[in-house]
Amino acid sequence: MAPVHTMRAMAPEQQETMQQEDSERRKRVRRTTLVVTLVVLFFYFGFIAMMMYRATHPHP
Amino acid sequence: MAEPHAETTAHAEHEHMPHGWRRWVFATNHKDIGTMYLVASCVMFFIGGAAAMVIRAQLFQPGGKLVDPGVFNSLITLHGLIMIFGAIMPAWVGLANWMIPLQIGAPDMALPRLNNLSFWILPFAFSLLIATLFVPGSAPAGGWTMYPPLVLQFGDSFPMLIFAIHLMGISSILGAINVIVTIMNLRAPGMTLLRMPLFVWTWLITAFLLIAVMPVLAGAVTMLLTDHFFGTSFFNAAGGGDPVMFQHIFWFFGHPEVYIMILPAFGVISEIIPTFSRKPLFGYEAMVYATASIAFLSFIVWAHHMFTVGLPVSAQLFFMFSTMLIAVPTGVKVFNWAATMWKGSLTFEPPMLFAVAFLFLFSIGGFSGLMLALVPADYQYHGTYFVVAHFHYVLVSGAAFAIMGAVYYWLPKWSGRMYDMTLAKWHFWLSAIFVNVLFFPQHFLGLAGMPRRIPDYAVQFTDWNMVSSIGGFAFGLSQLLLPYVVWKCVRSGKRVEANKTWDGAHGLEWELPSPAPFHSWTVPPSEALIARGAEH
Ligand code: HEM
Numbered sequence: 001m002a003p004v005h006t007m008r009a010m011a012p013e014q015q016e017t018m019q020q021e022d023s024e025r026r027k028r029v030r031r032t033t034l035v036v037t038l039v040v041l042f043f044y045f046g047f048i049a050m051m052m053y054r055a056t057h058p059h060p
Numbered sequence: 061m062a063e064p065h066a067e068t069t070a071h072a073e074h075e076h077m078p079h080g081w082r083r084w085v086f087a088t089n090h091k092d093i094g095t096m097y098l099v100a101s102c103v104m105f106f107i108g109g110a111a112a113m114v115i116r117a118q119l120f121q122p123g124g125k126l127v128d129p130g131v132f133n134s135l136i137t138l139h140g141l142i143m144i145f146g147a148i149m150p151a152w153v154g155l156a157n158w159m160i161p162l163q164i165g166a167p168d169m170a171l172p173r174l175n176n177l178s179f180w181i182l183p184f185a186f187s188l189l190i191a192t193l194f195v196p197g198s199a200p201a202g203g204w205t206m207y208p209p210l211v212l213q214f215g216d217s218f219p220m221l222i223f224a225i226h227l228m229g230i231s232s233i234l235g236a237i238n239v240i241v242t243i244m245n246l247r248a249p250g251m252t253l254l255r256m257p258l259f260v261w262t263w264l265i266t267a268f269l270l271i272a273v274m275p276v277l278a279g280a281v282t283m284l285l286t287d288h289f290f291g292t293s294f295f296n297a298a299g300g301g302d303p304v305m306f307q308h309i310f311w312f313f314g315h316p317e318v319y320i321m322i323l324p325a326f327g328v329i330s331e332i333i334p335t336f337s338r339k340p341l342f343g344y345e346a347m348v349y350a351t352a353s354i355a356f357l358s359f360i361v362w363a364h365h366m367f368t369v370g371l372p373v374s375a376q377l378f379f380m381f382s383t384m385l386i387a388v389p390t391g392v393k394v395f396n397w398a399a400t401m402w403k404g405s406l407t408f409e410p411p412m413l414f415a416v417a418f419l420f421l422f423s424i425g426g427f428s429g430l431m432l433a434l435v436p437a438d439y440q441y442h443g444t445y446f447v448v449a450h451f452h453y454v455l456v457s458g459a460a461f462a463i464m465g466a467v468y469y470w471l472p473k474w475s476g477r478m479y480d481m482t483l484a485k486w487h488f489w490l491s492a493i494f495v496n497v498l499f500f501p502q503h504f505l506g507l508a509g510m511p512r513r514i515p516d517y518a519v520q521f522t523d524w525n526m527v528s529s530i531g532g533f534a535f536g537l538s539q540l541l542l543p544y545v546v547w548k549c550v551r552s553g554k555r556v557e558a559n560k561t562w563d564g565a566h567g568l569e570w571e572l573p574s575p576a577p578f579h580s581w582t583v584p585p586s587e588a589l590i591a592r593g594a595e596h
């Protein structure tokens with residue numbers, strides 16, 4: 001997520017590769033965020049589901 | 061020597077930063093957000109501390125009449141929640157915000173607006189929590205562990221408690237997501253995983269713990285909420301539910317949570333000790349793997365908090381042995397720190413003083429933990445002041461000392477000024493002495509059978525309670541020095557010119573000017589710089 005003012009210090013051709021890297025990195029950031037968020041939701045609903053299963057299938 | 065680098069030469073001139081209240085309310089800069097977290101943590105530390113002072117005053121002698129027993133129980137509950145979720149955790153998130161981008165050569169955190177949100181949730185959460193003291197009926201008074209059925213008996217304050225916990229949980233989860241995404245994606249080219257400073261490593265592992273267990277806490281309190289308001293019976297025996305199940309779920313969260321509070325401390329100690337020993341950290345990779353194994357083991361020990369609820373013997377044995385296993389990676393760490401100091405040229409500036417005190421006092425807490433892990437022994441210790449002594453050694457002289465050490469270590473980098481060393485040393489010595497006066501006698505009280513969480517006690521416990529209270533008042537008062545030292549430093553401390561405040565320091569943060577400019581590493585650091593920083 002290189003901020004805009006980074007670019008100012010660079011030559012145009014450098015800026016171009018920078019922008020490519022930037023969108024690539026943005027994509028990776030988005031993917032990691034998504035995966036981690038799914039893990040969070042999995043744990044939240046997973047534990048509630050486990051409890052509901054246990055409540056409806058009591059131990060002897 | 062590395063070539064001169066645009067970023068590392070002073071260039072504070074063209075900083076465009078927002079001004080006035082907007083700078084803080086709409087903050088997206090990791091340094092500003094870090095600062096806000098640290099300030100908020102300090103405020104909560106003193107609010108939680110005020111509760112503790114009332115608690116120690118009430119317990120100064122038997123038959124204390126300072127507060128009524130119900131209020132006492134609420135103060136115990138709020139003290140725990142405020143210190144854990146309001147003081148220790150936000151301090152770590154603040155330090156993560158400040159230091160992770162500086163240490164991995166990133167221009168900011170990966171998700172700056174989310175970062176703003178995770179901070180600003182906190183004032184609402186804690187206002188709500190503290191407001192429970194002022195609603196009709198009682199504030200939550202069942203302890204920070206919120207066990208049903210007791211917790212379900214509080215009136216209007218109950219939904220406020222649950223909502224506050226949800227908010228804190230969301231804030232922590234968002235913070236953890238940000239840390240993970242940042243470390244995974246924003247490391248400067250050349251900053252390989254095994255070159256990362258240990259503070260970054262321990263925080264990465266902590267963030268994974270947070271991701272796994274904060275949702276579990278959220279799930280548990282959601283089920284409390286539905287039990288209370290929507291007629292479910294998750295934990296209600298009358299409806300076929302199981303209150304012990306809450307304890308299992310709570311501690312599945314709760315034990316990793318205590319490691320969430322201590323792993324970043326291990327990171328900080330691993331930064332400070334090499335600096336003031338002027339030697340590389342002994343066994344860098346072993347430290348990383350030890351941290352990871354502690355994190356893994358922390359998921360399979362939770363029932364050591366429940367030895368007395370009537371677990372099957374096989375379960376007691378499993379959890380006893382798994383708990384004792386944690387001593388192995390913890391031992392690796394302590395011995396590595398000691399080996400780092402071995403034959404080093406040691407100096408004892410305030411950060412090092414706190415780090416060395418951490419080594420001794422955290423180990424005392426580790427040993428009492430080991431005693432508690434023995435099932436037959438825990439039958440006697442459980443629910444007594446011995447447990448209180450244990451967790452205050454690991455949390456106050458452990459986690460809190462590490463936080464203070466970190467502040468004294470990095471404050472010159474943050475502010476560009478040096479603090480008053482003499483006052484900081486006073487702060488250290490008063491804290492180190494009185495924390496022991498405060499908590500060591502609680503071991504004796506616990507072994508003699510004094511229960512925790514009670515507003516009054518039998519006369520034979522009087523003497524050590526008096527000693528403990530005196531230690532408490534002195535410890536509490538000494539803590540006022542910390543914000544004073546920081547304030548004085550920021551206002552009028554002597555300017556530090558060098559990038560490196562401490563001659564033995566390593567790492568990318570010390571390649572930046574002091575104070576670290578508002579925008580740092582906008583151009584990633586060079587490989588040479590990274591390699592120099594990573595000479596562990
Ligand atoms: C060295 C390894 C450790 C061991 C073997 C250990 C063991 C234990 C055991 C067995 C208990 C339950 C005692 C009882 O209720 O009867 C306990 C409680 C506790 N421990 Fe530890 N512990 C260790 C480290 C830590 C650390 C590092 C922290 C936090 C930074 C911590 C925080 C706590 C807290 C907060 C409680 C009390 C929870 C409560 O009931 O309110 N412990 N510990």
Ligand SMILES: [Cu+2]
Pocket residue numbers: 314315318361362364365
């Ligand atoms: Cu535990």
